[in-house]
Amino acid sequence: MSAQRNGSYAVALMLSAVVLIGGFTVAVKPKNEDRAELASKIQVQQEYTAALGAQRVAAQSTVENLEQLKADVSDFNKVFPAATNHEVLLVELENAAKKAGVDIVSMAPSTPAPLEEMTTQLQDDENALAELEGREPIVIETPAYTTMGVELNAAGSPDGLKKFAANVEGMERKLLINSSDFSLGSGPSVGMRLTALVMAPLNIETPEKE
Amino acid sequence: MSDFEEFLNLPEAEGEPQNSGRAKGKRSKPEARSRADQKGKRTKPAEEPAWASPIRPSMNFVPQKERDVEYARRAKRNGMLLVAASVAVIAVWSGGLGVSAHSMKADLKELSAAGDQDKGYLIANSEATTFYADYMDQRAAASKKFESEVSPTKLLNEARGAAPKGIDIGKVTYDDAGEECGIGNPFSTTLTVGCVSISGSASNPGTLAKYTSSMSGDGSVLVDANYSEVKSLGKNKTQFDLKAWFTQEAFSNRAEGIAPTDEERALVVRQLVQLNQFQTPKDGAN
Numbered sequence: 001m002s003a004q005r006n007g008s009y010a011v012a013l014m015l016s017a018v019v020l021i022g023g024f025t026v027a028v029k030p031k032n033e034d035r036a037e038l039a040s041k042i043q044v045q046q047e048y049t050a051a052l053g054a055q056r057v058a059a060q061s062t063v064e065n066l067e068q069l070k071a072d073v074s075d076f077n078k079v080f081p082a083a084t085n086h087e088v089l090l091v092e093l094e095n096a097a098k099k100a101g102v103d104i105v106s107m108a109p110s111t112p113a114p115l116e117e118m119t120t121q122l123q124d125d126e127n128a129l130a131e132l133e134g135r136e137p138i139v140i141e142t143p144a145y146t147t148m149g150v151e152l153n154a155a156g157s158p159d160g161l162k163k164f165a166a167n168v169e170g171m172e173r174k175l176l177i178n179s180s181d182f183s184l185g186s187g188p189s190v191g192m193r194l195t196a197l198v199m200a201p202l203n204i205e206t207p208e209k210e
Numbered sequence: 211m212s213d214f215e216e217f218l219n220l221p222e223a224e225g226e227p228q229n230s231g232r233a234k235g236k237r238s239k240p241e242a243r244s245r246a247d248q249k250g251k252r253t254k255p256a257e258e259p260a261w262a263s264p265i266r267p268s269m270n271f272v273p274q275k276e277r278d279v280e281y282a283r284r285a286k287r288n289g290m291l292l293v294a295a296s297v298a299v300i301a302v303w304s305g306g307l308g309v310s311a312h313s314m315k316a317d318l319k320e321l322s323a324a325g326d327q328d329k330g331y332l333i334a335n336s337e338a339t340t341f342y343a344d345y346m347d348q349r350a351a352a353s354k355k356f357e358s359e360v361s362p363t364k365l366l367n368e369a370r371g372a373a374p375k376g377i378d379i380g381k382v383t384y385d386d387a388g389e390e391c392g393i394g395n396p397f398s399t400t401l402t403v404g405c406v407s408i409s410g411s412a413s414n415p416g417t418l419a420k421y422t423s424s425m426s427g428d429g430s431v432l433v434d435a436n437y438s439e440v441k442s443l444g445k446n447k448t449q450f451d452l453k454a455w456f457t458q459e460a461f462s463n464r465a466e467g468i469a470p471t472d473e474e475r476a477l478v479v480r481q482l483v484q485l486n487q488f489q490t491p492k493d494g495a496n
Contacts, residue, residue, distance in 0.1 A: 005285045012289025016296040023300030031307035038314040045321045052328035055484055058477050059335050062342045073345050080352055121350040125479045138486045143348045165362045179385035180362030202344055
């Protein structure tokens with residue numbers, strides 16, 4: 001009978017082991033795995049949602065300040081106007097000379113260059129970011145632009161010529177100064193080679209607030 | 211009543227076999243009783259319930275057969291309890307995980323819904339974002355053109371400002387496509403970015419050395435000047451040509467007003483990447 005009794009305990013232990021192992025395998029392990037997977041998904045989703053939230057805040061700021069943005073773009077278009085006619089440019093330079101008390105002796109504008117695409121810092125930033133994140137970089141549309149060159153000579157007093165150069169640097173329309181040649185001896189003059197950057201206009205009528 | 215039952219002091223229940231006793235699992239609840247009652251339990255067995263005493267008789271005094279039956283019954287009961295406990299452990303464990311998973315699914319759904327809302331907003335306002343990005347792009351592009359622009363007035367001021375008394379500056383020429391100043395000073399630690407040509411005349415040749423030596427040191431715009439030609443034109447006039455390097459201090463800095471900040475650029479790039487991902491959804495998040 002002692003064997004029978006021990007047998008009962010053995011059977012009970014085996015049954016318990018079967019219940020524990022089987023129950024763990026069938027009922028606990030899959031749920032635990034599901035739970036771990038869910039935890040991982042939640043973490044990914046949390047990061048994704050946080051990033052989206054930050055971008056939404058930025059987008060909201062853009063939308064809420066759209067009128068200001070349009071005004072900024074309008075100002076920017078004055079600094080780099082889309083106009084490719086020389087007349088306006090020459091008039092602006094004449095005004096700068098007049099304010100400095102010097103005379104423009106000659107001006108030679110060149111025809112606008114073919115459209116180019118700028119290599120922008122945004123694309124460089126994206127390339128670096130994509131490399132960091134191990135993905136293919138997206139192609140950021142680069143603004144098209146053209147350039148218009150002007151070579152000019154002005155004559156006047158040395159101080160007048162210096163003031164004229166300062167006026168050119170301070171013009172609302174920003175002209176890239178490629179070269180300058182001041183002659184301050186007898187018959188003071190200055191020769192300058194300038195480049196006007198003509199940017200494709202941004203449409204400021206759209207978009208409207210959603 | 212058998213001798214054994216009499217020994218055990220078992221009550222004789224009606225309709226129950228007299229030798230069944232505890233072996234069949236029937237047990238009466240012990241009742242509270244006084245000391246006097248406990249003392250008299252042996253003399254009045256018929257009035258006492260089973261196992262009136264908290265001290266059970268040792269099984270050693272029970273005949274082997276009865277003992278085995280009792281042990282077998284206990285073994286079965288304990289075994290069943292063990293199995294039942296195992297089932298309960300698994301059930302509680304599994305149930306707990308189920309509740310936890312359910313709660314996590316709800317959290318995930320909530321997060322997903324919040325993400326969808328933000329996504330919807332970003333898509334709905336993508337035109338504004340693109341417009342802002344185009345503006346940033348133009349600013350970044352234009353500023354790049356101006357970042358190494360040299361200010362002619364700075365060069366002129368420096369060339370004239372460094373000249374000691376007796377030196378007249380005749381020409382100051384700079385061209386971004388022009389020639390360089392040669393190798394300059396190979397031991398110089400100053401970062402130079404371009405070359406300017408200066409010519410003029412000196413009333414005293416001794417001032418020429420003074421002029422070039424003034425073009426050095428920290429914060430100087432013009433450095434490492436070298437005469438390319440010095441020609442005497444008479445007793446009190448020496449004509450000279452020199453080339454000098456200039457540092458970043460000569461830049462016009464007109465790019466600064468145009469260039470977007472690092473934060474603005476980073477934000478715009480992130481937004482463009484995000485919009486691009488919305489247009490071409492991939493596996494993964496959401």
